[in-house]
Amino acid sequence: MRTSQSGKDLKYKEGRYKEECLRKKGMYNMEYTSFIFNICIGFSCGLIALLHLMEAKKDFVPKTGLIGLICGVVGFVLSFVYVVYNGIVYTKYYDYDKKVYKKDSEGAFAVLNGDKYICFYHDEPANEHSIIAKYSDLIKKQYNYDKDLIASYGSPKVTACKQNPKVCLGGKEIPVSTGTPDPSNPCEYLYVSDSPIATFSNKDLSDRFLTTLILSLIVCLANIGLAIFGILLFKNPEDDKLSKFETVQSKI
Numbered sequence: 450m451r452t453s454q455s456g457k458d459l460k461y462k463e464g465r466y467k468e469e470c471l472r473k474k475g476m477y478n479m480e481y482t483s484f485i486f487n488i489c490i491g492f493s494c495g496l497i498a499l500l501h502l503m504e505a506k507k508d509f510v511p512k513t514g515l516i517g518l519i520c521g522v523v524g525f526v527l528s529f530v531y532v533v534y535n536g537i538v539y540t541k542y543y544d545y546d547k548k549v550y551k552k553d554s555e556g557a558f559a560v561l562n563g564d565k566y567i568c569f570y571h572d573e574p575a576n577e578h579s580i581i582a583k584y585s586d587l588i589k590k591q592y593n594y595d596k597d598l599i600a601s602y603g604s605p606k607v608t609a610c611k612q613n614p615k616v617c618l619g620g621k622e623i624p625v626s627t628g629t630p631d632p633s634n635p636c637e638y639l640y641v642s643d644s645p646i647a648t649f650s651n652k653d654l655s656d657r658f659l660t661t662l663i664l665s666l667i668v669c670l671a672n673i674g675l676a677i678f679g680i681l682l683f684k685n686p687e688d689d690k691l692s693k694f695e696t697v698q699s700k701i
Contacts, residue, residue: 517679
């Protein structure tokens, strides 16, 4: 018989995993779709523009403008949807195979306040994901090679105060008896028990996400520019014809 689950469990477990799967799948699909579409329209519109500069098919200019307008709008929509998916995944999710606990620049995740510890990154007990660093967090120095952080982890101050951040899943406030290894001599801060990271692989991963996000925003602006030039090309030939007609009329 299947045991019943609370709404919180469904929200932060099955519900979250399903939502994350759909969003990551959407991001990957939109990445390829928007990339291929923008490459195609960029090459095509560039070729047509070159032909017009060479004064070939000048009567085709209004149609070129309409094509540019449509391609710019479609390209913007595809790129913007990808930016949204990318931004959500970048700021909300993490790599399950390489979980890294959240910590400040000194490696701490909780501070002593009277007879209890206050967790820095607690959300609510059911949200076990709140204490894990997201892709957007991994760019920070505490999640990569930091000579000073590695040196500080060898000091007695930190060694005696290491703790598993999962203690924060019980609540934002932790009793001293639960949080510190030695309740008779409580630590000022609690430090993540995992050793500091000795590579820049996390920064690499976060940088790739951020670079893709920025480039996609630039592509969105380029598509807006394409749509605007398309409108101008579509309208200007009619304006030129009108001005020529008015010139002939004035001469008559």
